[in-house]
Amino acid sequence: MVERVVEGQVGADYSQFELWTGEGGHVATDIDVGLASSQISGPDGVSLTTARQWGEITVRASFHEEEPLLDPTWDAVVDLSAHLGTGAAATGWGGEGELRLPAPHAIDVRVRYVVVTGQDGSDLWRAGDEHVTEHYLLQLWPAPPRPARVVVSSSPWSQYWTFGTEAVAVAHEVAALPAPDGLVAAVDRSFAAHPEVAERLRAGDARYRSGVLRYAQELLRVTHGSPGYSDVRDDHTLLERLVDERARLAGR
Numbered sequence: 732m733v734e735r736v737v738e739g740q741v742g743a744d745y746s747q748f749e750l751w752t753g754e755g756g757h758v759a760t761d762i763d764v765g766l767a768s769s770q771i772s773g774p775d776g777v778s779l780t781t782a783r784q785w786g787e788i789t790v791r792a793s794f795h796e797e798e799p800l801l802d803p804t805w806d807a808v809v810d811l812s813a814h815l816g817t818g819a820a821a822t823g824w825g826g827e828g829e830l831r832l833p834a835p836h837a838i839d840v841r842v843r844y845v846v847v848t849g850q851d852g853s854d855l856w857r858a859g860d861e862h863v864t865e866h867y868l869l870q871l872w873p874a875p876p877r878p879a880r881v882v883v884s885s886s887p888w889s890q891y892w893t894f895g896t897e898a899v900a901v902a903h904e905v906a907a908l909p910a911p912d913g914l915v916a917a918v919d920r921s922f923a924a925h926p927e928v929a930e931r932l933r934a935g936d937a938r939y940r941s942g943v944l945r946y947a948q949e950l951l952r953v954t955h956g957s958p959g960y961s962d963v964r965d966d967h968t969l970l971e972r973l974v975d976e977r978a979r980l981a982g983r
Contacts, residue, residue, distance in 0.1 A: 888941065
């Protein structure tokens with residue numbers, strides 16, 4: 732049962748808007764599930780990732796007596812725990828717009844963050860069309876604290892963000908390998924962890940390079956200054972060809 736629903740507009744920038752827990756509220760400081768992170772906001776809130784770099788977006792927030800059902804059509808969902816204080820709200824980057832959360836204060840809640848049709852919004856944005864077609868949902872219900880998690884991330888735009896934590900770990904593991912072996916290993920590890928991505932690439936959907944490229948980018952960041960990867964640092968086409976080649980080999 733939904734007790735209350737509110738909707739409003741906030742300003743996204745740097746592909747983010749914010750969720751603040753209010754006075755007396757807090758979240759864990761180690762949250763990082765790609766679409767939600769407390770690494771910048773700290774214990775007072777979390778940064779939520781949007782499908783576009785900037786623009787005014789509509790956020791719909793709802794409070795439920797118990798965990799609501801997941802819509803099977805959603806392809807970008809994470810959830811996390813928070814203790815809400817007084818004045819908990821979603822705000823735009825830099826405070827551009829505010830939406831007070833429709834939940835009691837002094838309560839432990841689970842927060843589900845959903846981006847609906849985010850891939851359409853991301854594709855339009857990249858094509859230079861700033862028209863907002865995606866929707867942003869916050870669902871809250873009473874629940875004891877537990878770790879944040881990725882619930883589903885099957886769209887390319889979301890995978891770029893949600894693959895980030897594992898990409899960092901892999902990059903550090905393979906960084907000592909000589910070039911290009913380390914890069915090949917990072918890409919292969921991404922396909923081992925996400926075989927459905929390799930299948931999408933073999934089927935011709937190049938958008939699914941996004942999450943794999945995150946693995947490659949993390950390795951290039953970790954090995955910054957190493958001359959071994961100088962060719963692919965400046966040649967994105969070469970890197971994309973490598974990803975497609977490894978995807979084909981992953982299917983054998």
